[in-house]
Amino acid sequence: MSETILKIDHLQKQFDSHVILKDVSLSVKKGEVIVIIGPSGCGKSTFLRCINGLEDIQSGDILLENRSIVGNTTQIQKERQRIGMVFQSYDLFPHKTVLDNVTLAPRKVQKRDKAEVEKEGLQLLDRVGLASKQNAYPRQLSGGQKQRVAIVRALAMHPEILLFDEVTAALDPEMVHEVLETMLELARSGNTMLIVTHEMSFARAVADRIVFLDEGGIVEEGTPEEFFEHPKTDRAKKFLASFEYHR
Amino acid sequence: MNRDVIVEYVPLYVEALGRTVHIGLVGILGAILLGLGSSLILYFQVKGFRRLTRAYIELFRNTPLLVQLFFLYFGLPKLGLRITADFCGMLGLALIGGSYMAETFRSGLEAVDRIQFESAKSLGMSPWQTFFYVILPQAVSTSVPGFVANMIFLLKETSVFSAISVMDLMFTAKDLIGMEYKTMEALTLLVVFYLIMLLPVSVLGSLVERRVRYGSYGD
Numbered sequence: 126m127s128e129t130i131l132k133i134d135h136l137q138k139q140f141d142s143h144v145i146l147k148d149v150s151l152s153v154k155k156g157e158v159i160v161i162i163g164p165s166g167c168g169k170s171t172f173l174r175c176i177n178g179l180e181d182i183q184s185g186d187i188l189l190e191n192r193s194i195v196g197n198t199t200q201i202q203k204e205r206q207r208i209g210m211v212f213q214s215y216d217l218f219p220h221k222t223v224l225d226n227v228t229l230a231p232r233k234v235q236k237r238d239k240a241e242v243e244k245e246g247l248q249l250l251d252r253v254g255l256a257s258k259q260n261a262y263p264r265q266l267s268g269g270q271k272q273r274v275a276i277v278r279a280l281a282m283h284p285e286i287l288l289f290d291e292v293t294a295a296l297d298p299e300m301v302h303e304v305l306e307t308m309l310e311l312a313r314s315g316n317t318m319l320i321v322t323h324e325m326s327f328a329r330a331v332a333d334r335i336v337f338l339d340e341g342g343i344v345e346e347g348t349p350e351e352f353f354e355h356p357k358t359d360r361a362k363k364f365l366a367s368f369e370y371h372r
Numbered sequence: 373m374n375r376d377v378i379v380e381y382v383p384l385y386v387e388a389l390g391r392t393v394h395i396g397l398v399g400i401l402g403a404i405l406l407g408l409g410s411s412l413i414l415y416f417q418v419k420g421f422r423r424l425t426r427a428y429i430e431l432f433r434n435t436p437l438l439v440q441l442f443f444l445y446f447g448l449p450k451l452g453l454r455i456t457a458d459f460c461g462m463l464g465l466a467l468i469g470g471s472y473m474a475e476t477f478r479s480g481l482e483a484v485d486r487i488q489f490e491s492a493k494s495l496g497m498s499p500w501q502t503f504f505y506v507i508l509p510q511a512v513s514t515s516v517p518g519f520v521a522n523m524i525f526l527l528k529e530t531s532v533f534s535a536i537s538v539m540d541l542m543f544t545a546k547d548l549i550g551m552e553y554k555t556m557e558a559l560t561l562l563v564v565f566y567l568i569m570l571l572p573v574s575v576l577g578s579l580v581e582r583r584v585r586y587g588s589y590g591d
Contacts, residue, residue: 179490206496216491220509229505230495282495 130155130317131176131286136185138168138175138341145171147341148185153286158318160328160349163338164364169321170213172338173288176319177210178202189286206234209284213291215271217263217278223250224259227278235282242281249277253307269300273307280311287311289320305331325368329353337361377557381548385565388544393569395458395538396527399465403526406466407473414474415481425474432471438532440464445536461533461540469526476522480515481507513584520577524570531566541565 131153138146146168153159161169174180176187178194178201186193194204217226227246231237250256253273263271272292279287289308293301305327312318312331322328328335328349335352337345337360345352345361356362412418413425432440441464448455455463484507492502534543545562549555 177494179493202496202498210494212487212491212494214487216485216487218488218491218506218510220513230492230497233501233505234496234498278495 128155129153130190132186132188132191133176134186134188136172136175136187137183138171138180139183145341146175146182149338149341149343150185151336151343153317153319155285156315156317158312158316158320158331158333159336160320160322160332160334161336161338162322162325162328162364163344164367167338168341169338170290173210173290173319173321177208177288178205179210206282207285208288209279209282209286210288210290211272211275211279211292213294215263215268215275215295217271217275219263222260222262223255223266223274226263226274227281230278231281246277246281249280250274252310253277254303267300268296269303272296272300272304276304276307276311286317286319289318289322291321291323293322293324325353325365337364339364373556373560374554377552377554378561381554381557381561384544384548385541385561388539388541389565389569391458391538392527392530392533392540395461395533395540396465396530396569399462399530400469400523400526402462402466403469403473403522406470407477410470410474411477411481414478429471429474432468433475437464437468437529438535440468441532441536457533457536457538460536461530461538465526465529468529469522472522472525473519476515476518477511479518480511480513483514484510516577516581516584520573520581523577524573527570527573528566541569 129152133149133151133153136146136149137144149168149172151159161172163169171180175182178197182195187195189204189207192204194201194208218229221229224243224246227250228239228242231242231246232239247256247259250259253276255270255273255277258266258270258274263274266274275292292308293304296304301324305324308318308320309327309331318331320328320331330349332349334346335349336343337352337356337358339360345356345358347357352361353365356365410425410429413421441460444455444464445457445460448460488506488510489502492506497505530540531542533540534546537543539547541562545558548558552558
């Protein structure tokens, strides 16, 4: 856990004159799990979307192993395949079976062999306990199962960095656990992950580093212990207090 | 009703059916191509072609096929283009059908969640791959019911071809009635032959519908 794999350098994002992210810089080391938390509307999701090229940025740079991945050239699109993303609303392809969802991109984008990709896809599905659902269609799955398939679909591309954008926010409470377990397992096996979540106990368990984002900027960052036990800024204290209930 | 008359007429109707189906299928094929092209222009808002496509669709959707056929059949020769009645029928069917198919396909495309683009992009798919493997199959499956309805509508519309002397089913019936006054036999056969042409399309249509919609919508 030493070399920097992803570096966000003075990133600025705005919609017209409305500034979403101002001067955000962050270095991510290989194998590091970073959880980004903050009040809604603070720009967390936009931040992940910028990294994955789903939003254009106005200034600053995003470097993947020292090479910029800002822009839309074919070369950059190719580089970006090294970053996988899982969305809040799963966004599986509804017309394809579970296994086809998983194997489509590796086959068509990476031009890998069908048999090999299917074998790997099945192993990955097995890892999240869904091998038996390989021929099911997304609509036949529960929310938690869909989200695990979405994670497997991202994994099948062999990404070096995984982005998770509030992946449990749309799930029923009893489904949340199975998805978070899957993510914990991925974190333990050394994946580099950037996670946006509102699940504080999960954040604490999974994170190597917590980044607290508010009003488009990084307000505070530190280890989970530092952040949750001894938040330094008033804004972080106020945010954490909003998760507590007193009678 | 006279059975001998019916037996005598059947071969004439069979021939007319063949011609009707031939013109109908070629026309519908043209309609599919025109409709698909138009819907893509509208969906991707292709500059320069959008207005023209919109004008084409509104013009042909909002005028009767018969009027269009008259324009083609009597108008084109004035421009020095000589076309046969059969070809005129195909062309007319393709043009009016294209305007209907365009709207059907476009609504199918619009119905695909825009977030599917992001989902595909995050997996590294190119715009072309995204369209071909993700957007189009979903759009097609939503369009199928409308598509089948259009197809039946277009095949029925062939009945106005007789006005430009295409020897289709309708023409044959009118011809026989005019010559021999066997109205009952001629009209009964006409209904039967339209059913022979259209029922399989309906049945096949529902089968295809059920099949392509299986993935997204039901068991």
